[in-house]
Amino acid sequence: MSAYIEDLDAALIAKAVKEGSISALEVAQASLDAIDKRDPQIHAFIQVTPELALKAAQDIDNARAQGKELPPLAGVPIAFKDNMHLIGSRTTCASHMLENYESVFTATAVQRMLDAGCVPVGKLNMDEFAFGSSTESSYFGHTCNPYDIERVPGGSSGGSAAAVASGMVPLTLGSDTGGSIRQPASFCGVVGFKPTYGMVSRYGIVAFGSSLDQVGPFGRSVHDVALAMNALAGRDERDCTSQPWNIDFTADLNSGVEGMKIGIVSSLNNAEGVEAEVVDAINKAAQNLTAAGAELVEVELPHAAAAIAAYYVLAPCEAFSNLARFDGVRYGHRPNDARDLADMTSRARAEGFGPEVKRRIMLGAHLLASGVYDKYYYPAQQVRALITEDYKKAYEQVDAILMPTSPHTAFKFGELSNPTQMYLSDMFTISLNIAGNAGISVPVGFGSASGLPIGAQLIGPAFQDHKLLRIAASLEASYEATQCAPGFTKKGGLLS
Amino acid sequence: MSLSLDDVRGIAEYARIALNADELTEMTSYLNDALERVLEPITHFELDGVVPVFHPIGDLSNVMRDDVPSNESLPIDVALQNTASQEDRFFRIPSILGNGGER
Numbered sequence: 001m002s003a004y005i006e007d008l009d010a011a012l013i014a015k016a017v018k019e020g021s022i023s024a025l026e027v028a029q030a031s032l033d034a035i036d037k038r039d040p041q042i043h044a045f046i047q048v049t050p051e052l053a054l055k056a057a058q059d060i061d062n063a064r065a066q067g068k069e070l071p072p073l074a075g076v077p078i079a080f081k082d083n084m085h086l087i088g089s090r091t092t093c094a095s096h097m098l099e100n101y102e103s104v105f106t107a108t109a110v111q112r113m114l115d116a117g118c119v120p121v122g123k124l125n126m127d128e129f130a131f132g133s134s135t136e137s138s139y140f141g142h143t144c145n146p147y148d149i150e151r152v153p154g155g156s157s158g159g160s161a162a163a164v165a166s167g168m169v170p171l172t173l174g175s176d177t178g179g180s181i182r183q184p185a186s187f188c189g190v191v192g193f194k195p196t197y198g199m200v201s202r203y204g205i206v207a208f209g210s211s212l213d214q215v216g217p218f219g220r221s222v223h224d225v226a227l228a229m230n231a232l233a234g235r236d237e238r239d240c241t242s243q244p245w246n247i248d249f250t251a252d253l254n255s256g257v258e259g260m261k262i263g264i265v266s267s268l269n270n271a272e273g274v275e276a277e278v279v280d281a282i283n284k285a286a287q288n289l290t291a292a293g294a295e296l297v298e299v300e301l302p303h304a305a306a307a308i309a310a311y312y313v314l315a316p317c318e319a320f321s322n323l324a325r326f327d328g329v330r331y332g333h334r335p336n337d338a339r340d341l342a343d344m345t346s347r348a349r350a351e352g353f354g355p356e357v358k359r360r361i362m363l364g365a366h367l368l369a370s371g372v373y374d375k376y377y378y379p380a381q382q383v384r385a386l387i388t389e390d391y392k393k394a395y396e397q398v399d400a401i402l403m404p405t406s407p408h409t410a411f412k413f414g415e416l417s418n419p420t421q422m423y424l425s426d427m428f429t430i431s432l433n434i435a436g437n438a439g440i441s442v443p444v445g446f447g448s449a450s451g452l453p454i455g456a457q458l459i460g461p462a463f464q465d466h467k468l469l470r471i472a473a474s475l476e477a478s479y480e481a482t483q484c485a486p487g488f489t490k491k492g493g494l495l496s
Numbered sequence: 497m498s499l500s501l502d503d504v505r506g507i508a509e510y511a512r513i514a515l516n517a518d519e520l521t522e523m524t525s526y527l528n529d530a531l532e533r534v535l536e537p538i539t540h541f542e543l544d545g546v547v548p549v550f551h552p553i554g555d556l557s558n559v560m561r562d563d564v565p566s567n568e569s570l571p572i573d574v575a576l577q578n579t580a581s582q583e584d585r586f587f588r589i590p591s592i593l594g595n596g597g598e599r
Binding site for chain 1: 523526536539591
C-alpha cells in the first residue's frame with residue numbers, strides 16, 4: 001500500500017487516519033518520500049526530521065490501536081519555519097550565526113500543533129532572521145517557487161509556502177512581521193493566515209519585531225488553516241501578549257457572507273506599481289464576494305501611504321534590540337582567536353550575520369541614537385496611532401477589507417536586487433502588522449499576463465479572526481479548489 | 497543630511513558589527529538610500545498632538561502571571577549546550593579588558 005499526499009488536505013488526512021483507512025506511519029513516510037523526491041528542486045527544507053516524524057506517527061498508530069481517541073489533526077505531516085524551536089532539531093533562522101544551534105526547548109505554537117496530532121517532518125527555509133520578502137537571503141541558499149523554479153517563493157516564510165504548494169506537506173507554520181506569511185502564500189498559490197497580534201503565543205519563536213511578530217498557518221484550504229488555528233490560538237503564560245481566546249474557528253466557516261460589508265480602498269488598489277493583472281484579479285474577487293451576497297463599500301485608509309516608512313523605522317529598531325542577544329557568548333557563531341570580549345562580539349556578528357541582517361541592525365542602531373530618535377522613531381509611533389485609527393473607522397462601516405496581498409506576482413531571483421526597492425513592495429501587507437489586525441491571503445487564480453498565482457488579501461478587525469476566515473472561505477469557494485503547483489500534483493492519487 | 501563614512505563607522509561600533517572598508521562604503525550608501533527613499537516620508541506628516549501607541553492593540557493589557565518565582569529554568573548542561581566555549585558550569589569568554597585569548 002502506498003500513499004500519495006499531494007492532493008490531500010489536512011482535514012482529509014486526519015479523517016483517514018482516524019478511520020483507519022491509512023496509518024499515520026504511512027502518511028509520514030509518504031511525506032518524507034515526497035520531500036526526498038521534490039526538495040532537491042525546491043529547497044524548502046533546511047532540515048528534515050524523519051526520526052521525530054516516524055516516532056510521532058508511531059505514537060498515533062499505537063494510540064489508535066489501543067482504542068484511544070485521536071486528536072483533531074492526528075497524523076497530519078507538518079513543518080515549521082526555522083525560527084521556531086523544536087527539541088530534537090536545530091533552529092538556524094537560516095543564518096550562519098545559528099547554523100549549529102540545537103533547540104533546547106519547544107515553542108508553544110509548535111507544541112500545540114504536535115499536541116493536536118501533527119507529525120513534524122522538518123524545518124523550513126526563510127530569509128535570514130526573517131528579514132526579507134524573497135527567501136533569497138537564507139545562508140543555506142534560496143527556495144524556488146514551485147510554479148516557476150526561476151522565481152522566488154516570496155518571504156520571509158518562503159519555505160513554508162513552497163512546501164505546501166509542492167505537496168510535500170499539507171500544513172506549515174510561518175511567522176509574519178510585515179507580510180511574511182501572506183506574501184509568500186500569494187506568490188505560491190496557497191492560503192496563508194496572519195492572526196491578530198496576541199492570538200497566538202510567540203514563545204520559542206526567535207524574535208524579530210516584538211510589537212509586530214505573529215505566528216500563523218499555511219495550507220491549501222481555509223478550512224485547514226482554521227483547523228490549525230483551533231490548535232494554535234489562546235493564552236500562553238510564557239508570552240504575556242497572548243490573549244485568552246478560545247474559539248472554534250471552523251464553527252461558522254461555511255455560513256457565507258450574505259449581508260456582510262466588504263471594504264474596498266480604490267486609491268490603494270489602483271496605486272502606482274500595482275500590476276494590471278493583480279488589479280483585475282482583485283476586482284474579480286470583489287465581484288465574487290458580491291455574487292455570494294456581500295455588499296462592497298468604499299472605505300479610506302488615509303495614512304496607508306505612511307505605513308512603509310513607519311514599519312521600516314519600527315521593525316529595524318526592534319530587530320536591533322532583539323538581535324543584541326547574538327553576542328557569541330551563550331550560543332551562535334564565535335571566532336576562536338578574539339583579542340577581547342568586544343572583538344569577539346563584533347567579529348561573531350560580522351561573520352555570523354549576512355548582509356541584510358547587518359543592514360537592518362545598522363538602520364535600527366542609527367534610528368535609536370540620540371537626536372535621530374525624535375526625528376523618526378517617535379513620529380513612527382504617532383503614525384502607528386493614526387493607521388490604527390484609520391482601520392477602526394473603516395471597521396465601523398465594514399466587516400473586512402479586500403485588497404491585493406502583493407502589487408505583483410512572484411519575481412525572478414535577483415530581480416529586486418536593491419534592498420529598498422524590495423521594502424517598497426510590502427505596501428499592502430505592512431500596515432496591518434502596525435495595527436495588529438488579522439489578515440489572510442487567499443488564492444484568486446492566476447495572472448492573465450504572467451500565469452502566476454495571485455493572492456487576495458482580506459483584513460479584519462482585531463480578534464474577529466473567525467469571521468475573517470468565514471469571509472475567506474466564501475471567497476475561496478468561488479474558485480476552483482487550490483491544488484499543488486503543476487508538476488507536483490498527483491490527480492487522483494489517493495489512499496490506495 | 498547624509499550620513500558620512502565616519503558616522504557609519506560609529507554606528508557599526510555601537511552595534512558591535514566589525515565592517516571592513518568595502519562594507520562600510522556599501523552600508524553608508526544603503527543607510528542613506530533607506531533614509532531618503534523609504535523613511536523620509538515619516539517626517540512630513542502633521543503629527544502635533546497625536547498620542548503615539550507603542551503596542552498594536554492599545555486597549556488590551558498584557559497577561560501577567562502571579563509574581564512568584566517559577567521553578568522552570570533550563571538545566572545547566574542544557575543552557576551550556578550551544579556555547580562555543582565553557583568551563584565547569586560557566587560560559588567561557590575572552591578577557592573583557594583584553595590581554596589576548598580566552599582565559
